[in-house]
Amino acid sequence: MTIENIIKERRSIRKYIDKKVTFDKIGKIIEAGIYAPSSGNIQNWSFIIVRDTQKKEEIAAASLKQYWMTTAYAYIIICNNTQKIEKLYGNHGKIYSTQNCALAAENMMLMAESLGLSTCFVGAFDHNAISRILKLPSTIIPEIILTLGYGDEKPIKTSRDPIEKVTFFEEYGKKMVDDFSFWPLQKFEKDIKDLREKHSKKVSEFYKKIKK
Numbered sequence: 001m002t003i004e005n006i007i008k009e010r011r012s013i014r015k016y017i018d019k020k021v022t023f024d025k026i027g028k029i030i031e032a033g034i035y036a037p038s039s040g041n042i043q044n045w046s047f048i049i050v051r052d053t054q055k056k057e058e059i060a061a062a063s064l065k066q067y068w069m070t071t072a073y074a075y076i077i078i079c080n081n082t083q084k085i086e087k088l089y090g091n092h093g094k095i096y097s098t099q100n101c102a103l104a105a106e107n108m109m110l111m112a113e114s115l116g117l118s119t120c121f122v123g124a125f126d127h128n129a130i131s132r133i134l135k136l137p138s139t140i141i142p143e144i145i146l147t148l149g150y151g152d153e154k155p156i157k158t159s160r161d162p163i164e165k166v167t168f169f170e171e172y173g174k175k176m177v178d179d180f181s182f183w184p185l186q187k188f189e190k191d192i193k194d195l196r197e198k199h200s201k202k203v204s205e206f207y208k209k210i211k212k
């Protein structure tokens with residue numbers, strides 16, 4: 001599988017089959033998280049693996065009653081050591097610490113996908129309840145819950161905006177690369193080349209047309 005396949009095929013999965021995930025695989029997934037970049041390489045994360053049935057239920061209940069979560073073989077809770085980072089970065093520390101954990105999570109989800117496993121990023125939960133269930137010290141915040149297991153559903157089709165809608169050049173809202181090019185370049189390349197060979201009046205007409 002190429003990195004492109006892994007990125008494009010990963011989908012949130014909310015139903016899992018009853019099959020063990022070996023520690024070897026869970027270890028690889030956590031290591032992928034550890035290899036994420038972090039501000040100043042502070043690595044303000046820790047990971048709690050939860051497999052206990054009772055605990056999984058309590059956590060699902062504290063996650064707005066998302067009981068589908070309990071079908072997952074395990075949860076990996078990404079915890080955020082905010083104290084470590086706020087000392088170093090002051091006000092920016094909070095956002096950096098969350099960004100660092102999110103980068104770890106994405107690495108982990110992609111590694112899981114590459115190992116034939118499925119995940120779902122769960123962000124809707126009661127932080128106090130999760131802290132209590134996992135006995136977190138006061139300086140450690142539960143940031144993200146990843147459900148992990150072998151998927152038992154076809155992923156819901158989620159759409160994505162096309163690149164030309166969300167990409168600008170040099171400034172917000174500017175869609176032209178230069179006087180003659182437009183994103184996505186390959187889509188219009190032949191038309192542009194043909195038009196260039198004719199005369200500039202037609203080029204501007206063409207642009208007026210595709211800009212609408």
Ligand SMILES: Cc1cc2nc3c(=O)[nH]c(=O)nc-3n(C[C@H](O)[C@H](O)[C@H](O)COP(=O)(O)O)c2cc1C
Pocket residue numbers: 010011012013014066120121122123124125155156158
């Ligand atoms: C910050 C964040 C919080 C999320 N929280 C939840 C959640 O609580 N429950 C859930 O089922 N999915 C949650 N998701 C998953 C998104 O719903 C999902 O990624 C999105 O719909 C796109 O679908 P895909 O992951 O299949 O591409 C969350 C994702 C992110 C990034």
